[in-house]
Structure formats: C-alpha cells, structure tokens
Amino acid sequence: MEQIWFKSYDASIKHEVDVDALGTIVDVFNQSAEKFADQPAYTSVKTTINYRQAKEYVDQFTSFLQNELHLKQGDRLAVMMANLLQYPVVVFGALQAGVIVVNTNPLYTSEEMKHQLLDSGANTVVIMENFANIFEKIKDEVPVKNVIIVRVGDLLHGLWGVGINFILKYVARQIPKYDLPGHILFKDAIKKGSDKSKKPVELSNQDVALLQYTGGTTGLAKGAMLTHHNVCANLAQAAEWVTPKLNSNECMVSPLPLYHIFSFTVNLMIMCHLGGHNVLIINPRDTKKFISQLRRRDLKITTITCVNTLFNSLVRHPDFKKVDFSGWKLSLGGGAAVQRNVANQWQEITGTPIVEAYGLTETSPGVCVNPVTISRYTGTVGLPLPSTDISIRDEQGKELPIGESGLLWVKGPQVMKGYWNKPEETEEAIQDGWLDTGDIAKIDENGYIKIVDRKKDLIIVSGFNVYPNEVEDVLTLNPRILSAAVIGVPDEKSGEVVKAFIVAKDKSLTKKDVVKYARKYLTGYKLPKHVEFRDHLPETAVGKILRRQLAAEDREKHKEEYEKIIQDRG
Secondary structure (H helix, E strand, C coil): CCCHHHHHCCCCCCCCCCCCCCCCHHHHHHHHHHHCCCCEEEEECCEEEEHHHHHHHHHHHHHHHHHHCCCCCCCEEEEECCCCCHHHHHHHHHHHCCCEEEECCCCCCHHHHHHHHHHHCCCEEEEEHHHHHHHHCCHHHCCCCEEEEECCCCCCCHHHHHHHHHHHHHHCCCCCCCCCCCCEEHHHHHHHHCCCCCCCCCCCCCCEEEEEECCCCCCCCCEEEEEHHHHHHHHHHHHHHHCCCCCCCCEEEECCCCCCHHHHHHHHHHHHHHCCEEEECCCCCCHHHHHHHHCCCCCCCCEEEECHHHHHHHHCCHHHHHCCCCCCCEEEECCCCCCHHHHHHHHHHHCCCEEEEEECHHHCCEEEECCCCCCCCCCCCEEECCCCEEEEECCCCCECCCCCCEEEEEECCCCCCEECCCHHHHHHHEECCEEEEEEEEEECCCCCEEEEEEHHHCEEECCEEECHHHHHHHHCCCCCEEEEEEEEEEECCCEEEEEEEEEECCCCCCHHHHHHHHCCCCCHHHCEEEEEECCCCCECCCCCECHHHHHHHHHHHCHHHHHHHHHHHC
8 A cells, every 4th residue: 555644744753763773672671771860760659769769679670580580581470460660660670581571451350360371371470469369269270380469569668658558458458368378579579689680681672572462352362472673663663753742851641551552662661761750540440549640749740641431531520620731742542442522522621632543462552643743633543653554455355445444454563473372363363464453444545544443343234334433432422421332233124233332421311312312423224223221331451341241241131032033034
C-alpha cells in the first residue's frame, strides 16, 4: 500500500527512525539512571525515588537473583503486582540478569494463573502479598521454585511503609492468609542483594525480554515473545512521535497496570527514556482517591494515559473538575476504543483532547497514534508510526482500495518474534514479516486509520455486517447510559441479531427508550433486538469490556432457546 500517511505527519517527525539506536531495555534504563540521576523517577503514595535510588534497588535485585537464587540467563520470572515502586525494580532487575519477564495479571483466578505459569515455565514468582493465597492453590501444580512476596509499603519512606502494611493486614484485612513455605520477602531480597555485586550479563537486543500474554478476550491467552529490539524499536518510534509535545521534565500519571504492554511501553519505557516522572496509581478504580492524587500540588502533572472506562469514570465524578489542568499537555487513550461522548466531555473539562492510539500485545504495542498536536478528538486511531507499514486486505490477503473495510496487517520492527512454544500459531499470524491483527479497519485519503471492529466480534444480520463498536458508540452517546456492550445472538429469521448489555445512569430507562434513541443514528438491522440491563459489565484489568464473557454467560442463560433456534435453522 502506498504510504499516504506521511503527508499528514507533523513536519518535525521523521518517516523512518533508527530502531537499533537504543540497544536493550537494560541499556535504556542504565543510561537514564546516569543521565537523570537526581530527577524524580517514580512516586507512589507519599514516596518519591529518583533515578539514582531506583538504580541502586535494581542492582540489588539483580544481585539477589544471581547470587542467592542462582537464576540463569533465559530463565523466566513471573511478575504479579499492581503499580508499586517495586514493579520497575523487579522488571529492570530481572532483565539486567538476563531473565525473561513474564508479566502476569495479579487479579487472575488460580486457573488462569496456572495456565500462564505452566505455559511460560516460570521458575520464579514475584507476587503482591494481597494475591499470595491465589497462588497457594496451584503452587504444587506449577514448576515454580522461588516465591518472592511483595508488600505494598516495602519501599515507602519512613513510617509510611510500616503503617500501610499494618493497616492493610490488620485493619482493612486485605491480606488473606496464605501458606507458602520457603518464600522470601522482597525487602529481605533487596537486603541480601546488597551484600554482593551483580554479575555482568551479555545481552543482545534479539534476546526475548518479555513474555507478554494476550488479554484473553478472544480465547486462551498466548505468550507473545517480545525481544529487547521489539520494545526498544517501538520506544524509538513513539519517542519520535511525541517530540512536539514532551521533553525531559514530564510528569506522567500511570493508572493503567504496568504489566499491560500499553502502559509498559508508554508509561514505564518512554518516561524512563525521557527522564520523566511516573506517578504510579495502585487502584484507579477508587475514583475518589485517584482524583486526590491528580489534585496534589507537589506533582506538576503534564501527561496521563487512560482507557475509555477510566476517562469515563473521571469525567463523571464531581471532584474531577477541581483538578488544576493548567500544566496538562497530553491525554493518551489506548487499550480499547475511546467513545466520542467521553472524549468530548474530557476535553470540555480538561482543555486537552484525547489522543487515541492503537496497538496490540503482538506489536509491543504501538502501531498507530494520532498526532499529539491535534486540537480535537478525531474518532480515528491516527497514523502509522515511523518505520511502520500497514495494509488493508480481504480474507484472501488481497489489498483493498482506500476507504474499504478489511483486515489490518502490520509490518515493522515492533512486531513480535512469535508466540512462545506455538510455531504453528506464529506461522498463521505472521507471513513474510506481516502480522494479521484480526482487526477490521479502513484508511482514509489522508492516511488516518479507523478501527471498525474485531473480526471475531463481527455480527452478521441477514447477511449484513454489524460492527459492535459502532453500535456501542451510538448507545453511549445517550446521556442516560453509563456504558454498553454489544454481541450477536442466534435468531430464527436473521441468523443473528444484536443484543445490547446496558449499565444505565437513569434507572427508569427501558428497552423501548434504548431502541428509540439508537434508531436516530442506526439503520434497522443494526438496532438492538434484545436489551439486558446490568449493574456493571465485566472488564479486563485495563478496562476492555469482555464481550466474550458476556456472550458465554448469555449462551448459558439461554442455552435451550438458542439450541432450538440453531436446530430449526438446520
């Protein structure tokens, strides 16, 4: 495909970047630790550590892994924690030892946790104490030999750390009992690591750095092998993109979990590369406390990353308008589609538009981003990043003309090495360096990409394609609706019809009201035939609504009815 997007690039943005210039993830961290030694690196609760202090902790953790646990280059270490000061210490420390980091959602059920640990073969787990009881259930079924327990307050200064650990365990009772013989506390690991020096490790940027498991919204999670080159190339691409807005004095709020690749690359890596300051939000779902962090006068916030659900929860809270937005430069949205009504409210309150981006676990993650200089939300995911090629293709792999919807293919240095221990699935996903994203998209004459929907979520009503994102976007424009999700369900006449799950702001809202509103914007076959009201919708850790889970629950609930429809259809 002709690279028409270059004509829409900001004049200061290079079309191609040196994707090898940054070396490895460890190189990026160590160079920044030296260059920005006295600048604030991470803040959590009431504690801020600078790059020099972070480097000390990282080296100590590396030493512990090498000298006490005797981990070898290529071993896998699973990290299961929220956004704590310990997270960058553990990740950079493990990578410095040549150990592959397996980013793991600490909110996983024991079965989900077991699948990831078995699949990755991780022999070491670093887990937040709040979730140790979940690991306990499967400890005898996985190859884990070493368990390191992280407590929230371990790296907090003064009495803050001791106090918070005490409150969480004995007052709030948020630490369930667990029995893990032989475990070591993170604080003790750091202390032991300080007694000996770390050993040098020869790293190549072609070495696997992360096993980043897919979100599992479309099936059993697979481990994407992201090399140091993949991540650092994407970092170089993104750093070039944000140069019109960001410099080395940024303060970025990080509410999205760092174990998710979007936040890992954008929040952890870009800020590290720029010498920026990361404000780590442990629990962004507590909107009131989240906003209280945004209102701190000692933090000169300039940037924030969120997903649609978080943007939405913030703009709907009365305290959000009390935040001082005078220094804010950039609001970056990713992980899931940002809805127009949410984007409009955000800009009205903050004065900054949401710059929407698009990526995948398999692309480290960045593929497309809107220019950071936009004045308003565009409704697209922007332009392909420098050194990135895209193609819109049909089911047979034939390239489609501009304006037509088809499968989005991506090629670039950020595309993963492959899926861990899954050569057949790797071969299916990547062909001649091109990754089939599985997303349906179209490109306009200016090179802007619009994600229409996921191929697997497509609803076919009487032969017509219905894209859930389109219907959801319309439904959430209704001021009486907080959130919505759309799936396809069997129908005796149409094959499939649209079913909407609604979280209502106005509890008097009826199905008739929902359909009447939607009819203003959607043609008949796209209208919800079924409407189910819920108090909340299932979400991933980064705020993606789990359509797959809703569909499974709905199939189970209406099992006999749907089976009869399918049988009658023949």
